[in-house]
Amino acid sequence: MPQRKIFDSGFRDELTQLLTWRRDVRQFRTDPLPPGTTERLVQAASLAPSVGLSQPWRFVFVEDARRRTTVRNVFETCNAAALAGYSGEKAERYARLKLAGLDAAPCQFAVFCDRSVLQGHGLGRSTMPETLDYSVVLAVHTLWLAARAEGLGLGWLSILDPATVVAALDVPKTWHFIGYFCLGYPAAEDDTPALERAGWEQRCDPARVIVRR
Amino acid sequence: MPQRKIFDSGFRDELTQLLTWRRDVRQFRTDPLPPGTTERLVQAASLAPSVGLSQPWRFVFVEDARRRTTVRNVFETCNAAALAGYSGEKAERYARLKLAGLDAAPCQFAVFCDRSVLQGHGLGRSTMPETLDYSVVLAVHTLWLAARAEGLGLGWLSILDPATVVAALDVPKTWHFIGYFCLGYPAAEDDTPALERAGWEQRCDPARVIVRR
Numbered sequence: 001m002p003q004r005k006i007f008d009s010g011f012r013d014e015l016t017q018l019l020t021w022r023r024d025v026r027q028f029r030t031d032p033l034p035p036g037t038t039e040r041l042v043q044a045a046s047l048a049p050s051v052g053l054s055q056p057w058r059f060v061f062v063e064d065a066r067r068r069t070t071v072r073n074v075f076e077t078c079n080a081a082a083l084a085g086y087s088g089e090k091a092e093r094y095a096r097l098k099l100a101g102l103d104a105a106p107c108q109f110a111v112f113c114d115r116s117v118l119q120g121h122g123l124g125r126s127t128m129p130e131t132l133d134y135s136v137v138l139a140v141h142t143l144w145l146a147a148r149a150e151g152l153g154l155g156w157l158s159i160l161d162p163a164t165v166v167a168a169l170d171v172p173k174t175w176h177f178i179g180y181f182c183l184g185y186p187a188a189e190d191d192t193p194a195l196e197r198a199g200w201e202q203r204c205d206p207a208r209v210i211v212r213r
Numbered sequence: 214m215p216q217r218k219i220f221d222s223g224f225r226d227e228l229t230q231l232l233t234w235r236r237d238v239r240q241f242r243t244d245p246l247p248p249g250t251t252e253r254l255v256q257a258a259s260l261a262p263s264v265g266l267s268q269p270w271r272f273v274f275v276e277d278a279r280r281r282t283t284v285r286n287v288f289e290t291c292n293a294a295a296l297a298g299y300s301g302e303k304a305e306r307y308a309r310l311k312l313a314g315l316d317a318a319p320c321q322f323a324v325f326c327d328r329s330v331l332q333g334h335g336l337g338r339s340t341m342p343e344t345l346d347y348s349v350v351l352a353v354h355t356l357w358l359a360a361r362a363e364g365l366g367l368g369w370l371s372i373l374d375p376a377t378v379v380a381a382l383d384v385p386k387t388w389h390f391i392g393y394f395c396l397g398y399p400a401a402e403d404d405t406p407a408l409e410r411a412g413w414e415q416r417c418d419p420a421r422v423i424v425r426r
Contacts, residue, residue: 004402005234007227007362014224015231015362019260019355021218039420046419047232049357051371053406053414060424067426082339090334099337120414121303124312124371126295131371131392133343137350142232144262145358149220149228158264158337158344169426178347189217193266201266201333206259207252211273213280213382 018148020191025153027187028104033152038107038183044146050135054120057139058112060169070168071160071180072102078159093200101155105182110165111140116174136178153186231361233404238366241317241397246365251320251396257359263348267333270352271325273382283381284373284393285315291372306413314368318395323378324353329387349391366399 007015042059050056062068079099086094102108113136125131144154162177195201220228255272263269275281292312299307315321326349338344357367375390408414 003404005230005404006364007231011224011227011231012359012362014220015228015359016257016260017218018220018224018228019257019359022260022262024262039423042423043419044229044232046416046422047229047235048354049235049237049369051369053408053416055417055422058422058424060426062426064426078340082336085335085339094336097336119417120408122298123295123307123310123408123413126298126372127291127374128371128392130346131369134347134350134391137347138354141261141351141354146225146228146232149225151219156262156264158341159339161340171424171426179341179344191216191218195266195333195336200336203259203266204268204332206256209259209268209271210252210255211271211384213273213275213277213384 018145021189022145022148023153023186023190023194025155025182025186026098026101026194028101028153028182028184029187030104030106031185032106033184041143041146045139045143048135048139048142050120050138051125051131052120052123054117054132054135056114056117056132057136058114058175060110060112060171062108062110062169067168068102068108071108071165074160074164075100075102075157078161082159093198097198097200099159100157101182105155105184107183108181109183110169110180111136111178112171112175113178114174115176133176133178140179147183151185152183155182157181231358234402235358235361236366236399236403236407238368238395238399239311239314239407240400241314241366241395242400243317243319244398245319246397254356254359258352258356261348261352261355263333263351264338264344265333265336267330267345267348269327269330269345270349271327271384271388273323273325273384275321275323275382280381281315281321284321284378287373287377288313288315288370291374295372306411310411310413312372313370314395318368318397320396321394322396323382323393324349324391325384325388326391327387328389346389346391353392360396364398365396368395370394
């Protein structure tokens with residue numbers, strides 16, 4: 001095994017492009033995914049770091065029409081409640097935002113953290129047990145980037161009541177819900193976040209988030 | 214602005230290599246980082262997704278020797294307590310693991326989530342407020358990959374008492390501690406996790422984490 005791997009400036013430039021063109025996608029084409037895509041992306045996700053090498057991520061692909069309907073209903077209820085929390089111009093802007101991709105995306109999946117996982121033997125999470133959930137978030141991001149590199153878009157739905165989603169998906173009780181995702185070919189590509197294009201929010205200067213102590 | 218960006222198979226292969234060669238590094242060379250490295254990496258991290266475009270990540274670079282000593286002491290205390298939780302062969306293996314890189318790494322930083330952030334106007338986190346912390350984890354992973362592409366290694370320390378670290382770093386009370394990190398040139402490179410090489414744990418077959426519903 002060669003125990004060295006160097007990445008050149010050409011790759012680094014492309015990596016920056018990948019980060020720049022990765023979007024949280026809400027509008028999808030209905031084209032199906034090529035065979036083997038989900039398996040390949042979960043394989044990439046499994047290269048993510050995890051606390052104590054615990055790999056607690058669990059991917060639940062939701063194919064049943066009734067389960068999908070339940071998730072859509074949960075989203076619509078929660079989204080209406082969230083909209084009610086805004087007023088004036090902000091409420092108008094919120095109402096115009098497209099926040100789900102549930103209608104068109106060919107693939108939907110939920111991601112869980114198996115909090116009962118034995119793998120890793122508890123290493124590294126005695127004082128910060130939340131690192132187990134964080135490990136799953138790292139895997140989601142890995143999948144996200146691998147998907148974008150294939151021309152696929154991912155959308156993360158968080159406007160959901162976790163308890164209702166969990167009940168609909170019939171998973172072990174020790175699995176903690178992290179998020180619900182739509183995956184498919186994006187209707188459009190962009191290097192600017194949709195929320196920035198929609199006038200909801202702008203990105204801040206990265207220098208402003210650095211503090212020295 | 215061209216609104217299309219395609220990544221070729223050569224880039225995808227290199228991306229897989231990046232994911233494969235990204236390690237959680239605990240043994241560093243003492244060489245300093247090139248000037249501008251931390252700013253450049255935080256800029257890359259700021260391309261990460263965040264709920265409602267809230268960008269709640271805050272990077273605290275720890276340069277003061279007394280603050281670094283406090284963090285090292287916290288680690289040693291917590292690590293000894295964690296070791297006491299294992300017995301027999303597992304305790305012996307634990308004692309042999311190198312779990313910090315605090316001695317040699319030229320750069321140390323803590324990462325926080327500003328839970329009082331107004332950016333994003335609360336979008337997307339009414340039912341799942343934990344997505345704000347998750348956004349910070351996504352930024353950490355982005356920085357991790359960008360660092361590895363430059364030949365730098367990152368180590369995530371989670372065997373820490375958050376309250377003591379937070380007190381030592383003198384940050385706003387609304388900032389929630391996510392993790393503490395060592396950054397520098399790795400003493401060695403590898404395509405296999407250190408915990409696997411040390412016989413602590415092995416990675417599982419990715420197919421086993423997929424469920425269909």
